[in-house]
Amino acid sequence: MDRNTVYCLLCNKPQLSIWNHLSRVCLKDGTAQEREQEASRAKASQKLFSREGRLWSVSELQEFCKDATSCTKLCSRLQSRGFIITDTPQTFPTQSFDKKEILALAKKDIEYFHQKLVGGDCIPNVAMTTFRQYCEAILMLQHGLTAGAVQELSVQDWMERRASLRMTIQEEELLECYFKNIRPVYLQNQRAGSDDGGRFFLGEGGVPLTNPTGDVQRLRARYLRSDTEDPAAGSASHSAGGVETSGQARPISTKRLPLREWDAFQRTFPVTLNGEPPSKRRCVQAGFPHYRAHYKRWRELQLKQRVQHILVFLTPRSGTGCARRGNAPQRARVQTALDKETWSTNKPTVDAVLRAWVAPQPRIQDSPSLMSSISEQKWKGLALKDFGEEKGKGVIALMPFNKGDVVCDYHGTCITKAAGNQRRQSGSLFFYRDECHRADATASPCACHLHKDSYGRHMNHCQRNPNVKPQRFTMNFPAGPRESVLFIALRDIVVGEELLWDYGV
Ligand SMILES: C[S@@+](CC[C@H](N)C(=O)[O-])C[C@H]1O[C@@H](n2cnc3c(N)ncnc32)[C@H](O)[C@@H]1O
Structure with a gap:
């Protein structure tokens, strides 16, 4: 092709003189200014093509060409037509490429839904599931984690040790997007009595995943279907x-x-x-x-x-x-x-x-699920976070809470005012206002939950803008009434927010 040849972007044909062509054919009824603009557009496109358009890398082609044989054919066809193909391997990779190709095939969908989630839009349930499966596939196929390791990955691992996974920025953004936008929805779906076990990956019902390998297979099945179009x-x-x-x-x-x-x-x-x-x-x-x-x-x-x-x-x-x-x-x-x-x-x-039909929520005092959370010290949608030396640990929300929701309890033993005054030095005494009793959460772990650290005792103080407040309730446990201090959301709380209450000091 002559070096002056420029493709007309209106008729997609090569033209020796784009200006003459536009005035005689494609823009013969246009103004001089329109022809000028169109000619510049065509020349710019031609320049861009000469500089970058001829260059393809095999990994880029593999994104569109699912099997190694077709990819090899495509490469040689492009080369025969003057394209330059970089990073051609001696032989095309087989096993590992086949496994990873699913990441490339699903990428466009995942990026599309990532944008939506980041923009605050809702996405269909099936898209949420696919998004989660894709995140699992990143860890297993790209970073070599076993299915067991993916299943066991905890929220604390994600918050404190994610750097050790050595992910790319984009991969990390996708997993964080799942964590902030999809996992909270699953937690909200969780039935009373179920437990997320502090795991990072949850199923739709807010319980830990049982089969990450199956998830990756389902992702493959969605994209590598043989009975429909490519x-x-x-x-x-x-x-x-x-x-x-x-x-x-x-x-x-x-x-x-x-x-x-x-x-x-x-x-x-x-x-x-x-x-x-x-x-x-x-x-x-x-x-x-x-x-x-x-x-x-x-x-x-x-x-x-x-x-x-x-x-x-x-x-x-x-x-x-x-x-x-x-x-x-x-x-x-x-x-x-x-x-x-x-x-x-x-x-x-x-x-x-x-x-x-689901039964309406009972009153707080009569709620079996709250009583079970109190006795088992299982509170969903919360995690401990280390805020550094001065402030120490604090509690953050892993799911949205609505104004009026019970977030967790202040787990401690009820002691008398006199005993409380004696132990006053401790930072973990909760003082009931104008009452003659105290809730003492000094002991950690407490005698009743030897392997658990309760959230309430780690909640930090904020005087100006607290988002929870402690409130005393007499809970109607089957064995008899029991005093409890519950933290109630003062306003809607979003994922990632620290839970703070006014200590009143
Ligand atoms: C009930 S504990 C709260 C949890 C504590 N941060 C931890 O690591 O377990 C109260 C102590 O936390 C720290 N603390 C609470 N709120 C704070 C704040 N807004 N700024 C700095 N430190 C705070 C103070 O040391 C206080 O004595």
Whole structure:
């Protein structure tokens, strides 16, 4: 090609004189200024291509070309057309490359959802799971951690020893994003009586993972599917908002919907309580080829919304006396509530509503889950953090707390005022105001939990802007009433915030 040849970016053809070409063909009706701009754009593009565009590295190609054979073919084709290929290995790597390729294939999706999470957006559940699986895969495939080590990784390891993992900045950002945005959601899902064990990786229900190897396999299955389009192409082309509009997409299951495509679909056609899913024509016109899978998932989410709507309707409001607190609603009442709606299709059944029903929260004093947390000293969503010499340890939130939530207790023995005054030198006495008793948390570990350090005694002081306050409750334990001091959130608390209370000193 002549060194003056420039590709016209409007017709994508090589031109010996771009200016003449634009004035005669592609911009013959344009102004001189428009031609000038277009010619500069084409020349700049040509320069960029000569400087950088011919250069490809094998590792870059491996991102798009999943198996070694295709990658070898692609390299030789590009070389035959004048491209320069760097870092060509003697033979293409086999085993280790095959394993790691999943990181490259899923990368675009993960980066997309990373942006969303960092920007404060919610992402679909399936995207959260994939994101977590990707983080596990980074540690196992890129950094050689065993499945056991990934499973055992603790929150303290992450907060204090993550440097030893020697991750890249981007890898560290992804794992921190999981920690700050996804793990807290899982913790909030946790059922009473379950325990996160202080582990870094949790399943959707807020309990430790049991099978990181299986997770990496599931990640592979999502991206290395053989019965649909090339996953790399799927990931790259299904950009948010619009995707392949030409050609027939083969039907796929809802589980295999490209993640970003579903996310974009939900934003384009939000699921509403009384709406209809979009028609196939609208769906395809908007650039979403997998109509059936979208349609099915849209209806599944609508059904969930409808179940929740009926449950809210059936929840007793104070003073109405329509159902006794704590009792599941009667079938007839559920049926009546359903009959009041105008839904003719996608209508939940009475059984589905009853299955989703959860008993309303009992009063603090009667809450079995709080009593269990107090006796077992298991409080979720908290961690100890070392703030350095002067301040020492403190407690931080690992999940959001709402104003009024019980965060943890001040675990100590109840002693008399006189005994408390004698031990006053200690920094771990809690003084009930205008009462004749003290809570003493001096002993650590305490006699009742020899292997545990309680959170309450490590909470630091803040006079100006405390976010929790201690409050005394008489808890109605089955064995009899017991005095407890509970820390209550004074406002909404976000992940990573230190919990502080006003010592009143
Ligand atoms: C109940 S302990 C709190 C936990 C303690 N930081 C630890 O390492 O276990 C109270 C002690 O923590 C330290 N402390 C509490 N709040 C502090 C603050 N805002 N600034 C500095 N030190 C503080 C003081 O040494 C105080 O005597």
